[in-house]
Amino acid sequence: NAKFMVYNKQYFEDLGLSVPTTWDEFLSVCQTLKENDIVPIAFGNEFPWASSHYMGDFNAKLVPGDVRQNDYLLTAEPDTLFTHPGYVEALARFKLLNDKGYFNEGANALQHSLARASFIAGRAGMMYVELEEFVTIADGMGADAFGFFPFPSGTGGEGDQNLLTGAPDGFMVSAESEHPEEAITFL
Helix, strand or coil: CCEEEEEEHHHHHHHCCCCCCCHHHHHHHHHHHHHCCCEEEECCCCCCHHHHHHHHHHHHHHCCHHHHHHHHCCCCCHHHCCCCHHHHHHHHHHHHHHHCCCECCCHHHCCHHHHHHHHHCCCEEEEEEEHHHHHHHHHHHCCCCEEEECCCCCCCCCCCCCCCCCCCCCCCCCCCCCCHHHHHHHC
8 A cells, every 4th residue: 555645637737737746846736726726635634644644754754764763663762752853844844734725624624535525526636545545536536537646745854755655554562462472473
């Protein structure tokens, strides 16, 4: 699995927009959509896993991989955990999308599936989705009506600009488990 930004091809063609490859280009696309009364990004964050996918992508591209790994696994020194400036930039970029009005109104009261339906209905220019959602979008608006691109969230960051958010769900093994090694092996 992986996540991509899908976009409405007709809106991009009508407005002369190109698929963005940098953060600044992405912001320019968002602004152009907004100026033309099109919600730039359909976003449903009632269940905040949706925002964690954005943050995971930002972090991966703005923070070096070894730093992220040590922070996520809590193996770094406690007073250095999550202190890389890329984390602050990641939050700032996510906040910027909201503050500029690039997400639909009421995102925190809207389920992801309803935001996707809004994109399919043509009420937004783009949406950040998982590959498994492509079939739903194609069924709703036609396979040729949308395109997709890797979210260029971290241009200028110290992370890996080629990473995609993928398989964002995970499993945990309880610290109280009598058989943690077996559980991990099973998973």
